[in-house]
Amino acid sequence: MPHLEVSSAAYLVGGVGESARDGLPFPGQHAQSSQTGLGGIGAIVTGVVSPIPHPAESDPAGPDPAVRAPEVDPVAIRGCLTLDVVAVFDAEWEFVLEAAKQSKDLAGVGELLAKWRAFAYQELREPGAYFRVLATAAEVQRTGRAPAGSVSGAQIRARIEARLAEAGLPGTGRG
């Protein structure tokens, strides 16, 4: 698959939209400011797309196995992210906090932090993965073609069954 350059700007405001199903970013949205960003909800996003040095970027040996996931805490999570990904986090944080204020229910905040803890851990281990995943999604939406090396769900299930058997665990019954 050819390399695809995708600006992080498209994702600061919610990304590849539906309009998501048409495979195109939301029209008229920009990294610097969007009064109608986040699906027209009215959040203002001010992102600076200039990556800062990242702890794992200078390590040619790849992910450090000693890297640990951050605590379930917004400050700890932000500390693992580059500025362009922080802008996405902040936009979603503001959106979810506003929803929590209206609903008086903090469950969404907890879910957001759990999700971003996983994203932050991914960024620590594989810097740039957040936007690479979304670029791949945009390319698949555009072309309808899966990247080379993709496998079927049935093949993955077979691998799962093999690993379960190897570990002496019961199978899923679908292998």
Place this chain on the structure above:
Amino acid sequence: MYRVVVHPEAADQLAELPASTLADYARVLDAIEVVPWNGPPHHEGNPDWAVRRWPFGPGGAGQVLYLVLDRDREVHVLRVLWLEIG
């Protein structure tokens, strides 16, 4: 039913999943094959976004990220994230 396509990065990540989580991961594959839009959107501010996720495992330590292609009735598994909690 949607056809599940697993991208190479996600296929490789299977090796990183603890054996104890594999049955849960298999159940996620079962679910997204049938009701992929039931997973929450990748970004809460964009509920119709075709990039979705499906948490799994204890405390939602795992996240399957996937793309729904309605026109092809396909679900593309983009990544499988797993937090090492210890």
